Amino acid sequence: MKLTWKSVLISGMGVFSDGYNLYSLSLMIYTISAFIPMTKITEGLLVAGSYLGAAVSALLFGLISDIEGRKKMYGIDVTLMAIGAALQALSQNYSELFLSRLLLGMGVGADYVLSPIIVAENAEKQKRGRAMVITFAVMWGLGAVLAAFVDQLTLQLPQSLAWRIVLGLGAVPALSVIFARRKLTETLLFLSKVRPDEKEIRDLEKEGVNVKIDIDKGSFRERFMSSLFLVIISAVLWLLYDIYSSTFAIYGPITIAYNLGITPIMFTYIAQFFAGIPGQLLCIFLIDKIGRKPLIVIGYTGVSIWLILYSLLLLDPSLFGLYETGKLTGEGAVLGLTFYMLNYLFSAMGPASIIGSGMVTPELVHTKIRGTSQAISVAVDRTASATVISLFPSLVSIIGLGGMVGIYGIVALLSALITLFLVPETKGQELDRVKRVVTKI
Template identity: 30%
Template sequence: MSSPPGKLKSFFISSAGFLLDGYDLSVISFALLFLPKELHLTPLQEGLVSSASLMGMILGSVLLGLLSDKMGRKRLMGLDLVIFTVFAITSALSQNFLEMFLSRLLLGVGIGGDYPLSSSLMAEYSPSRSRGRYLVGAVSMYWVGTLLSAVVNLVFLPTGDYFWRYSFAFGALLSIPVIVARFSLPESPRWLISKGKLKGDGIPTQEEENKGVTGFLDLFRMRLLPYLLLVSAIWFLFDVASYGIGLYYPAIFREFSLPSNYEVIYATMIIAVGAILGYILAEVAIDSLGRRAVLLSGLGVMALLLAVGGVLRLTGVVLVPYFAVFVAMEQWAGAVTLFYPAELFPTPVRSSAQGFATAVSRIGAVLGVVFFPSMVKVLGLSNSLILFSVTSAIAFILALLLRETKRKELEEISLGLKEVKGRNPST
C-alpha cells in the first residue's frame, strides 16, 4: 500500500515530537550544572530531577499508546504536545525541588505519549521501499533538537545563573506551531482499515491488516509475546548505556575535559553534529543493508568503543572526538530500536506495542541516568564505560534473533495470531 498524499508534510509534523524530546532532555542536562545551587538540591533530588521526564515517559507511552489504538492517531497528536507545553512553562517557573520534579515528570508524560503516536503514524504513512529512511529521519530530529538546545543555551547563558528558565520556556514556544500544524494531519489510513472504516481496491482488507489481533491483551499471547519482550529488552539495554552517558555529556566534559561553560556548550554541539552525521549514514544504509545489519553494526561498534575508551582510560580534550564518533554509531542502533516495534506488530496494537517497548526502554534510561553519577564516583569513568560496553554487547546478542523488515509492506511483516491469505501487496 503506497503512502497518502502529503507524506513530507506528515513527516515533518510527526517528527517534530522527537525534536522537542531532544531539545528538552539536552536542555536539562546542561541546566543540571546550575540547578542544584539555584534550587538547593540534594544529590538525591538532583538525580530525581534529571530522570523525572524519563519516569513520566513510562506512563505517557503506555497510556497514549493504548488510546491511540482505540481512538486513532490524529485525535491524540496535539494533546501530547499540549501536555509538553504546559509543563515546560511550569518547569521554567519552578522555585523548588517539588515544583521542578512534578513539572518534569508531567512534561515527560507528553513526550512519552508522542513516541507511539509519531512512530505508528510515520510507519503507516511511509511507502515500503523507503519506510526505513522516513523512520530514521524522524528519529534523527532528536539530535536536531539537541543541537538547537545548545544554541539556545549559548544565547541565554550571558543573562546569568537563571538562564535555564529562558531555555525551558523557549521549548514551550517551539511546540506551539507544531500543535497547530498537527490539527491538519489526516487520520492514518491503516488505522481506518483496521477499524473497518476504509475499504477499496488496491488496499489491504480489514482481515489482512489485523491478522486476528483485536486488542492490547493479544500482545501477551504466545505468537506475539516473545517478540514484544525481545524488542523491549534490546531497547532497554541500549537505553541504559545511551541515556546513562548521554544525559551527562556536559557533566563529563566539565569534570574530565573542559573547564569553561562555553567550551562545554561547544563540545555538546560537536556531539550533536556527530549524531546527525551518524543518522545521515544510517539513512543511506537502512533500506539497502536492512534493519538487522544497521542495528547490529551500531550495537557492535558501541560495545567496542566503550570497551576501548574504558581500557585506555581516556580523559581530556580527546573525549570530545571520542564521544562524537561513539554517538554517530550509537544512532545506528538507536533509530532501529525505536521503530522496530512499529513495523513488527499489526495495526490494532501497533501503538500499544510501541508504547510498551518505549516504557520498558525508559526504565533502562532511568536506571542509567540515576546510577551513572554514583557509578563514576565508585568505579571511575573508565570502569563505568566498560560496564556499559557489556550491556551493549548483550543487546547485540539479542538483536541476532530479530527478523528483517526492509522494503516489505506492513501487512506482510507484522506478526499476527493467524495467517491471512491476501493479494500480493503493491509497493
C-alpha cells in the same frame, strides 16, 4: 508519497521538542543546583522525572490509540510537553520543577507511542526506514543542537535568569505543531485494518491516497499473544539502548566534557556535527538498501569496541603510554574525544537511529495491537532508564566514569547479539507482510 513526508514533518517536531528539553536540562543541571539545592539523589530524580512521566502516559495513550485510533490523542501529547516545558521556567522550588518535568515527560511518553506508529503506518515500504530515521534521530539531534545554541546565547545573562529561558523555550517547538497534529488524518493502516471511517477515508483520497479496506478478523488477544515474544525483545532492545544513551545524553555534556577538558556547549557541537549527523546520514542512505539488522549489529559492535577502549583509557591511561591523572589532558584528551566520537558515530549509524527512533516494535507487530505494544516498549524503557539515570551520579562516585563506560560497552555488545539472533529483518516489506513472517516465529 505526500502523506509520508507530511507525517514526518508533523511528527518530527515533537521529537525535536524532546531533544531540546532533554538536552537543555543536561546543560543547565549544575546551574539550576546553584539556585535550587539538590543532593545527588534528588538531582538524579529530577533528571529522571520526565522518564517517569513518560512511562505512565505511554501505557494510557497506547491502549487508547488501539481502541479509538491514532488521531484521537494526537496533539494532546505536544500540548502536555509545551505546558511542562513552560512551567519549568516558572518553578520556584524543587517540587515544582520536578512536577513540571513529570508533566513534560507525560507528553514525551505519549509522543514516543504515537509518532513512530503514525509515520510507520503512513509510509511507503521502500521509504519507511528513511522516513522514521529523519523523524526521530535527525530531529532529536537538531533539538539538542538548538538547546546548546540557546544556552550559548544566554551566557551573558544572569545565571538565575538563563536557566529559566533555556528550559522555558522548550515549549515553542511543541506549540508549533499542536494545530497541525489535530488536523492530521487517521493513519492509512488503522483505517484499512481496524476501523474504517468514511470522512477520514475521503480526506485521504483527496490527498491522492487509495485506501483498500481489509479488516483484520483476529482478536486483540490473539494478535497480542502471537507477537508477545517480539514485543518483549523490542522492549529489551530499547531498554538496553537507553540505559547508556540517555545517561550520555544527560550527563555527557557535563561529565564527559569536563573529563576531556572542553565546555559542554563545545562538546554538543562536536558530538552532533562530527559524529551524530554524519552517522544519521549514513543510516538514511543505507537503511532501506541493506536493512535494519546489519546497521544495528555493525553499529553496536563499533559502539562496544570504542566504549571499551575509552573505558580502559579512563581506568588506566598507562595502557596507551600516557601518565595517569584524574582528568585526561593533552594527548589523553584528544584520544578520549576520538574514542567517544567514534562510539557516537557508530551509534548514530545504527542503534541510535533505528532502536532509538522507536522503529523496532511498530515494524514487527500487528496494526490492531501496535499502540499497546509500542506503549509497553516505551514504559519498560523509560522506567529502567529513570532508575539508571537516578543512580548515575552515585554510581560514578563509587565505581568511576571509566567503570560505567565499560559496563555500557558490554551492554552494547549484548544488544548486538540479541539483534543478530532474535530480530527479523523488515527492510522493504509491507507491515502486513512483516506480520505474516513474524507470526511463524
